[in-house]
Amino acid sequence: MDNRFNAQPIPNNAFSSMPVADKGTSLPPFTKQELASFRHKAEKPLYCFMVFINVAVIVAAVICSIFAYYGEGPLTGEAGEWIIRNLFGASSENVEAYAEVLFILIMLPLILMAAVYLYYAQYRANSIRITEKNFPEIYQVVEDYSKRLGLKRVPKIYLTQENGVLNAFSTFILRRQYIVLLTDLFEVAYLEHHDLESMKFIIAHEMSHIRLRHATFSYQMSILFANYIPILSSTLSRAREYSCDRVAQHLVGVSGVEPMLALVVGKHLYKKVDIEDYVKHCRETRGFFVFLLNMLSTHPIMPKRIQALLKGSGSGRLFF
């Protein structure tokens, strides 16, 4: 969700006087090559590797089930039992247990599908949808960015509060994606700072997850089992975040540092942060446990993310 991208102070205009369409909206949609250049260089290789692992797990489970059916369990012995027990929650004591593995493989996508629709119902039932009538200036932004990103349909955006949590995310049902904005973060566009630019960046980041096909059922299914591998899955996730930050920078034409600072210190104080001093602090945020924290995180730790945003080109640092 993220031209040149210095952390230039965004003018504190009154919201009503701010132009709704930003400078990017009259431009043609991004080309595939442009989008590919915004993607973090490690994202695709990591994704392909995880798809490979996912397919390997499924094939192995199916083969084991077939062998077990004929009474020749290839996953015998301690190692085999450990794999069956820990990966699939089944016991390898008998053939039925192997059948259970196969059943889980078939049922899991169906159960997950029911879960995503239930999750969606929760937001449909407890939120305000952003439309031409409700927060039309935000709806206009979403429409404009949909065209620039080449999305077939304008994603639905739901606004809801979660007791002070500052967050936004994009997610999916079977063939559609939607975005949830939490009110406390959304308010940056309406409270004392009238900071529409930061809100645009947040929306652009989430829409980029949709355009880069991260927030789709098929994508998540393609790495379902590999996602259980802790550091591998979090590393791919961090690469996705860098990719979407970069797309958002090109979409909105701002650095995206300010909305990140809002996540760190809250929606009232982020405009008071001395960015130069914070960047100095970012460079000093090192050491083994900081490294470990980053490795285990689904989002790059904020010092790395902000340094990548300030750099404005290239791929962010996944590890060190």
Ligand SMILES: [Zn+2]
């Ligand atoms: Zn994201």
